[in-house]
Every structure is written in structure tokens, then in C-alpha cells.
Amino acid sequence: MTLTPQQQAYLTTMGVTVWRDQSAPEVVAPERLTSEPSVASPVAAAGSSGGHSHAGALDINTLDWADLADQVSICTACELHTGRSHAVFGVGNQQADLMIVGEAPGADEDRQGEPFVGRAGQLLNEMLRAIGLPRQTVYIANILKCRPPNNRDPKAEEAQRCVAYLYRQIALLQPKLIVAVGRIAAQRLLNTDTALSRLRNKVHVLKETQTPFIATYHPAYLLRSPLEKRKAWEDLLFMKKTLDSID
Numbered sequence: 294m295t296l297t298p299q300q301q302a303y304l305t306t307m308g309v310t311v312w313r314d315q316s317a318p319e320v321v322a323p324e325r326l327t328s329e330p331s332v333a334s335p336v337a338a339a340g341s342s343g344g345h346s347h348a349g350a351l352d353i354n355t356l357d358w359a360d361l362a363d364q365v366s367i368c369t370a371c372e373l374h375t376g377r378s379h380a381v382f383g384v385g386n387q388q389a390d391l392m393i394v395g396e397a398p399g400a401d402e403d404r405q406g407e408p409f410v411g412r413a414g415q416l417l418n419e420m421l422r423a424i425g426l427p428r429q430t431v432y433i434a435n436i437l438k439c440r441p442p443n444n445r446d447p448k449a450e451e452a453q454r455c456v457a458y459l460y461r462q463i464a465l466l467q468p469k470l471i472v473a474v475g476r477i478a479a480q481r482l483l484n485t486d487t488a489l490s491r492l493r494n495k496v497h498v499l500k501e502t503q504t505p506f507i508a509t510y511h512p513a514y515l516l517r518s519p520l521e522k523r524k525a526w527e528d529l530l531f532m533k534k535t536l537d538s539i540d
């Protein structure tokens with residue numbers, strides 16, 4: 294396979310100097326998808342089965358994109374609302390086949406109100422461009438819409454309260470494939486404590502929405518973990534081949 298300029302740019306950014314086609318992982322056909330445990334929270338159930346949201350009177354499942362974004366912007370369902378500059382709803386193509394899901398906004402995202410900006414966001418953009426999917430062609434969101442203080446890990450109850458918004462986004466978008474970036478996003482959505490190294494390189498199913506689901510490394514982690522760069526490249530190829538294999 295000949296590298297495109299975009300792929301070469303990504304590899305240069307990642308410091309990957311050798312590329313072999315046979316290193317690409319096996320693509321698991323959709324009919325061989327493996328099922329994983331789901332998130333088992335009351336809010337998750339409400340978000341996926343027609344119930345009511347944490348707000349009590351509001352049925353998130355009836356909201357369109359605009360109303361959902363409005364609701365997130367005024368949400369006070371967990372303590373994280375007290376420290377936010379902006380709620381970070383999500384961004385991208387609302388007809389996208391691919392949805393990228395991270396854990397929570399960081400400082401840059403909180404400031405700008407957009408997910409995956411700053412250095413990690415730039416690397417994510419490079420990664421997507423390398424497989425022919427520029428940022429504007431996908432949809433990007435986080436499980437949590439407000440920044441945890443000092444970039445601490447989200448608490449379980451915060452994720453449980455907020456994930457209904459993500460499920461509504463998935464229902465509106467109906468992506469062919471969800472890619473969770475980072476251990477926390479992958480583990481929370483699959484409701485498992487299995488190591489990311491064992492979750493990657495296979496296709497799961499997000500039980501709440503029956504969406505094919507892949508896990509890979511967070512770009513912020515890749516920036517500080519050079520040894521994982523090659524695996525991230527393998528994951529990108531796996532992601533693209535899986536997406537292309539889904540009708």
C-alpha cells in the first residue's frame with residue numbers, strides 16, 4: 294500500500310518511521326460482532342428506552358439536536374456545572390457514519406465549548422485525516438459535557454447522570470461505528486474494567502443503541518506515550534476497514 298500525503302503526515306507526527314501492511318489487524322465482519330456488557334445506570338436506561346431524564350420532567354428522547362444542545366447548556370444535574378465556562382455538547386457532521394467519543398472536556402475544551410481542541414485535538418484531527426475522514430466528516434462528543442476540576446477522572450455518578458445526553462446524540466446521529474478514545478470512555482461505555490489493551494483491536498457492540506463500537510487510545514495519551522504510537526496506527530486502519538465493511 295502506498296501512503297497518502299495525509300497518512301505520511303500522521304506517521305511523521307506520531308514518529309512512526311516504518312509501516313508494514315501485514316501489521317494491520319484483522320477486520321471483524323459485522324456478523325461476527327461480539328457483545329459486551331452495557332452501562333447499567335438508571336439514566337442510561339432512561340436515555341435508551343423512552344424513559345425520563347435525570348431532570349425528572351424532561352424526556353430527553355423527544356429532543357432534537359437543537360433542544361438537546363440547549364438542555365445541556367443549562368444542565369445542573371451534577372456538581373460539574375458549577376465550574377464550567379462552557380458545556381461542551383459535541384461537534385461535527387450530524388449525518389456522520391463515524392462518531393468519536395471521549396471522556397470529558399479539558400481546559401481548552403471548556404474554554405472554547407468544543408471537544409478535542411488543543412494539542413490532543415490536533416493529533417485526533419491528524420489521525421482522522423490519515424484515514425480519509427477529516428474532522429468535519431465525523432461527529433465528536435464526550436460522555437461528560439462539563440469539565441471535571443483539575444482534569445480528574447469523572448465520578449461514576451457524574452457519568453451516569455450525563456450519559457443520557459450521549460445516548461440521545463447517538464440515537465439522533467445513528468452512526469455506523471462509534472470509536473471510544475481512551476480507557477475511561479471505553480470502560481464506562483462497555484461497563485467493564487478490562488484493560489484498554491484488551492478492548493482494542495476488536496469490535497464490540499454498545500448495548501444501549503446496538504451500535505458497533507471500537508476502543509483505542511486517547512490522543513493525549515499518545516502524546517506522552519511514544520511506545521503506543523504504532524498500535525494507534527494499527528487501530529486507525531482497523532477502524533477504517535471496519536467502517537468500510539458496515540453497510
Ligand code: SF4
Nearest residue numbers: 368371374438439455
Ligand atoms: Fe449536566 Fe452532564 Fe454537565 Fe453534569 S456534566 S451538569 S450531567 S451536562
